Amino acid sequence: MDADDSVREYLDAHTPLLLDRLAEWVRIPSVAGVPERKHHLTRSANWLAGELRGAGFPITEIWEGAEGPAVFAEWSGAPGAPTILIYSHHDVRAVKDENWDQTSPFDPVLRDGRLYGRGSSDAKGQVMAHVWGIRAHLDATGRTAPDVNLKLIVEGEEEAGSPGLADLLQAHRARLDADAVVFSDTLLWRAEHPAICTSIRGMLGAHLEVYGPFTDIHSGAVSGAAPNPALELSRLLAQLHDQKGRITFPGFYDDVEEISQRRRAELAALPFDPQDWLERSHTRSIVGEEGYTVLERLWERPALEVIALAAGDPIGVKRAAVPSMASADLSIRTVSGQSVQDVADQVRRWVKETISDGYSYELSLDTETAQEFYRTPDSRVLDSLSTAMTKGFQSQEVGRMGNAGGGPADLLSSALKVPVVFFGTGLVEDNWHDSDESVRVDILKAGAATLAFLWEELGRPD
Structure with missing residues (x-):
């Protein structure tokens, strides 16, 4: 059995445990911006720190933020290999319990290939894809440490606009040195047509x-x-x-700035059907600025x-x-x-x-928590991610897309002086910030496999 098959076999065998662990984390109502829920942010951070220790990280710490704690972890067991900083968040959006039909927001349930619950996709599921991607990578390669040096910062106040992230980055600047950031709080285009996000508004x-x-x-x-x-x-x-x-x-x-011809071609190459978009996005009609396609309006305008x-x-x-x-x-x-x-x-x-x-x-x-536009530059990490996604999603083609929302990508890049590469496991139909949020189990597994392959790709000598 080759390494690629070993990764998928490992994830298939451990899917029930992956979902059980994610469901346990989702049960912690780590809601941002709600004072009576604040202690749950601490519980969520401690839960994740324990999960990372269980995956093998020798260093895990809790860093207090302005409105919620962040989890830092480090596993530097590959001298001479690249160092990657993984960014995500463990806080979740507020809920209106009465609007949920599949289950209560913090009572996760598996149904029809989806795990329902607040945070299952945004972004606890994305963090768990990293945890199990590392586990699968180690199992398939037989290594005792990843092929690359890994650091994580999983903040607890992203849904509040990351008000304390800049101070955390400054206070712990030396601990966060890396060659690139993998930013995991983004969407994919379609389950059947994966694409790398290369910009965020x-x-x-x-x-x-x-x-x-x-x-x-x-x-x-x-x-x-x-x-x-x-x-x-x-x-x-x-x-x-x-x-x-x-x-x-x-x-x-x-x-x-006008949209470049290269970018127009990348977006035009993605399969787009108006009726499919309306159904997946739960929107009644398509509106917006004249003279631009829907995908250009979403990601470049x-x-x-x-x-x-x-x-x-x-x-x-x-x-x-x-x-x-x-x-x-x-x-x-x-x-x-x-x-x-x-x-x-x-x-x-x-x-x-x-x-x-x-x-x-x-x-x-809200200029203090405002976020600037960011575009990923061409780099070896981006090329390696494209190769890893081809394997992870077993796809002949990996497109390019953007993210219609925001995030602290520019802050991370400017503070750490490194490029940011995006990889997430969400889909527009996952209902982020809405009722009945869920994550597709097969996409979660494909994401974990992609990350396992990414560490192997980046660990290869130049």
Whole structure:
């Protein structure tokens, strides 16, 4: 039996144990940004540290972050070989239990080839693919340590915007030296057509509050003469995009780089069917900026979404009152050429110039946790990952794609002065941040196999 078959045989034999361990971790409700859940972040970190020790890592540590602990691990048993730092996170998004149909969010269940539960895909499943990829690599090669030197940093506050990651990187800079980062918090294109993510959009959050009356006031007393902040906010939001789907902040597109012919060709090579996309993404229709394909809109063009909206009495008994305040949260995705600081200035100027007289407002921008766009440069690690994915997914072709969301890739690259390469085991149909999140078991295993092959590829002499 060759090494490739040995990796797959090992993972097949240990799939029940892999899923059992992942399910145990998913049961820990390590929700970011919820004070009453904070101690679960510590439990989650300690669970992972123990799992890494069980896999063979001789060094595991817990590093306290701003809002949640990070797990650091190191296994440097291959002198002269490359050193790879693996990045991911163990915190998860908040849940609305009443919206889950397959199971309760933290009561994982295996059904029809999927493991359901919050964090099963984003991103505890991705971390477990690494753990079992290392185990399979050691079993297939007969080595007592991986072919490369491995370090991990699995943070506990990514879903809160990684507010403490920069400080952690600075405080432990010497411990984190590596030749490259493998960033595992991303999606694949399709189960039947794997692709390497080679870019990730930047992200800037904004919160806008518009004020009308000084208090909520009975509409029967003031209707028709009082400023209604819900109407004014609606007017503002309606002007965020023009008729061609372009964002209207002044100067917003001035620094946006045109999509290269190489990138257009990479994205055009991916199989895309509109109906398939609508079904997998659970979206009703396709909208967006004119003149660009769906994949170009997702990965190479900027975007702006309203992700929360509140005014008056959205739940409970209505008081028939004109609300004193209306609020909206915006998520702005930036692309190559843009700076989140410049975009923040554009947002400030737009709101100031666009809001009507008779209203006041407060605008806050999350510049401290904003993330810049990042693109992976060509490198040996990227080439090795492509080879490893061909083996791991048993595919004749591995495409190139992007990530529509954000992440601290630029922060990691700039702080550590190394390239970042992306590899994840998620799919758009895994329902990240939504109800009934799940991970496909076969994709999890293919991801673990890919990682086993990656360490072998990178361990070969140049």
